[in-house]
Amino acid sequence: DTAVSQTPKYLVTQMGNDKSIKCEQNLGHDTMYWYKQDSKKFLKIMFSYNNKELIINETVPNRFSPKSPDKAHLNLHINSLELGDSAVYFCASSQDMLAGDPSTDTQYFGPGTRLTVL
Amino acid sequence: GDSVTQMEGPVTLSEEAFLTINCTYTATGYPSLFWYVQYPGEGLQLLLKATKADDKGSNKGFEATYRKETTSFHLEKGSVQVSDSAVYFCALSDQEGTSYDKVIFGPGTSLSVIP
Numbered sequence: 001d002t003a004v005s006q007t008p009k010y011l012v013t014q015m016g017n018d019k020s021i022k023c024e025q026n027l028g029h030d031t032m033y034w035y036k037q038d039s040k041k042f043l044k045i046m047f048s049y050n051n052k053e054l055i056i057n058e059t060v061p062n063r064f065s066p067k068s069p070d071k072a073h074l075n076l077h078i079n080s081l082e083l084g085d086s087a088v089y090f091c092a093s094s095q096d097m098l099a100g101d102p103s104t105d106t107q108y109f110g111p112g113t114r115l116t117v118l
Numbered sequence: 119g120d121s122v123t124q125m126e127g128p129v130t131l132s133e134e135a136f137l138t139i140n141c142t143y144t145a146t147g148y149p150s151l152f153w154y155v156q157y158p159g160e161g162l163q164l165l166l167k168a169t170k171a172d173d174k175g176s177n178k179g180f181e182a183t184y185r186k187e188t189t190s191f192h193l194e195k196g197s198v199q200v201s202d203s204a205v206y207f208c209a210l211s212d213q214e215g216t217s218y219d220k221v222i223f224g225p226g227t228s229l230s231v232i233p
Binding site: 045 | 163211220223
C-alpha cells in the first residue's frame with residue numbers, strides 16, 4: 001500500500017492555465033507538506049499543514065493555494081501557470097510537527113509530480 | 119535562522135570506494151539531524167537520523183555521527199555500490215522558538231558510483 005500518493009505523476013500544460021495536484025497519505029499523520037524541487041535538485045518548502053491548519057507558508061506567489069479538506073489530504077492548486085513553475089512538486093507527511101518530540105519529525109515523501117509549463 | 123550546508127557535488131566514485139559526504143549545520147536550539155536519499159525518479163526517503171549529540175545513525179551500511187562540537191553530521195560508507203547512486207540530503211529539525219519543529223534541508227549532493 002502506498003503511504004503517500006500524488007496525482008498526477010506528470011503534468012504538461014500551457015502557460016496561463018490553472019491546474020491542481022492532489023496528495024493523500026494513509027499513515028494517519030497529522031502534518032502534511034508541499035515542496036518544490038528545481039532542476040538542480042534544490043528542495044524548497046512551500047507549505048505545511050498540521051491537522052488542516054496552515055502552519056508554514058513560505059514566500060510563495062499567491063497563485064499557489066493549498067487546500068486541506070481533511071488531515072489525510074493536501075491538494076495544491078496553481079493559477080495562471082508560468083514557465084518558472086516547471087519543477088517537480090513533492091508532497092510529504094510526518095506524524096506531527098509539535099516541538100520537543102523529534103521522533104515524530106521524520107518525513108515521508110510521495111513520488112513527485114513533474115510539472116512542465118510550455 | 120537555522121541552515122544546513124553540504125559539500126557540493128556531483129561526487130563520482132568507483133565501486134567499493136569509501137564515501138564521505140560532509141554536512142554542517144547552524145541551529146539556535148538542539149536539532150535532530152537526518153540524512154535522506156533520493157533515488158532517480160523517486161521521492162526522498164529517510165536513510166538515517168540522530169536526535170542528540172554523539173548519537174550515531176546507521177542504515178544500509180551508511181553511518182553518521184551527531185557532532186555538536188563541530189556542528190557536523192557527515193555521512194560515510196565503507197564500500198559503495200552502483201545501487202547507491204542517488205542524491206543525498208542532509209536535514210535538521212529544530213523548534214526555532216515556536217510551538218512547532220521546522221525541517222530544513224541542505225542543497226543535496228549527487229553521488230554517481232561507476233562499476
